[in-house]
Amino acid sequence: MSRVPLLPEHPRPLLFAHRGCSSLAPENTMEAFQMAQQLGSPGLELDVHQCKSGHLVVLHDDTLLRTTGLDRPVEDCTWDELKDLDCGSWKDSRFSHCRLPLLHEVLDAFLPDMYIDIELKTRKTAGDPLPGALAEMLESFGKRAEGHITVSSFNPIALRNFKKRALQFPTAVIWCDDPELPVYLHHGEGRWISGCDYLKPIHNKVSKAFSFTLGALGARPIVPWTVDNLDVAQDLLRKGAAGIITNRPQDLHPLITPEEEPAHG
Template sequence: MQQTINFAHRGASAYCPENTMSAFCHAIELGATGIETDVQRTKDGRLVLIHDESLERTTGDSRLVKDVEYQELVRLDAGSWFSSSFAEERVPLLEDLLKLAKDTELIINLELKNGVVPYEGIEAEVIALVQSYEMGDRIIISSFNHYSLVLCKQIAPQIKTGVLYMEGLYQPWEYAKSIQADALHAYKFAILPQWVQEAAENGIVYHPFTVNEEIELEQLIGFGVSGIITDYPDRLNHILKRSERS
């Protein structure tokens, strides 16, 4: 039986500023077997890892990612908002994470942030970069923009996709199959054990987000989900190791 994938949400974001190289490296140290992160594009076409469309919350710059060239973006302090000890952190490039992960067994979940800002063509650009690192078999592309997931499958059918959604989809595994998606990236409260089982019978797996409390982590492992997205990869690692021993 394959062990539940321990996806560190934006890296080890409970302990480090989210979506930074420190967060990704620390996630590995804490036992993560996967990294979840967010992809956007700068004004001059560089693929960067940041959640918000605006730079305000994590760098203090009021502009949007899409309006800033990479050479400006890379000078911004992306760590001090979290702690002064992270003042040297920068917004990383997607290729920075791919370089870090290439010689590991990490599964990388790339969420395309192309709902508010459409980022036309980002699907092909992300896939091309992933394939240049020969990592297509360890990538899951997710998005709340499901048209984008369909396009990803048209470009590269072998790369896995995950349907992000918040609540109440009826028989979401049937919907996933209709767009050739491989996984359901459901909000943690949009899951019941019988749904996990029925999805599995239809070849679709669950990777719920964002699950941080031990009781919820244990419950979802009991449901049989294939992966969990968490800010605390150490907590999930501890629970998984404990369940292995029992």
């Protein structure tokens, strides 16, 4: 099976700021994304849900409790109910002005200057409108999106449904040993269901044997998460990782900064 290349126009290693620069600003906010860009990160990673009114909202959790204090599932709320929520004070009171962004606002602000990994946040296996809604939005961005967007998910069915609508965007299955993830998906088995193009394992699952078995033999690049230590990141790159996802792009910037040649005199 042919694979869609993983951001071939962008230099290696790829570096994605996880939910923006989430170590310094509230995750998944315009402020976190802007900070990542200012710190020199070439890429962003973010999460998207579809709310009750059909809007694609950038948010990680299923509910709004942790980041806004509202104990309701995002899918049960309309955008009018969400748009004025404070999603920054939980991090620090100086971020009380932060609001939940819509996906199209983020794409409009950062494409094509940055590449962006969009994680589909959905548990549905049937009748799910999110994959199609995302495909439609990305297609509306045309050339601004192609070559600069990847789509990933823990849910291989969602990825497969997205692929039916938008073959041109590379996709990745994500996995770890979290008990919320079905045991039968704990070792990357979702790659067969999803037909994905690259792999996003939690970083502690990556070894040389892993890289060979799942990467080389499957012709799929590997982009592990979430790595906040430069030494660990460099070791993963030596094992063959194509990129790194990090909460601390400010610490991992040396990965993408060429060493200066010593002066000769």
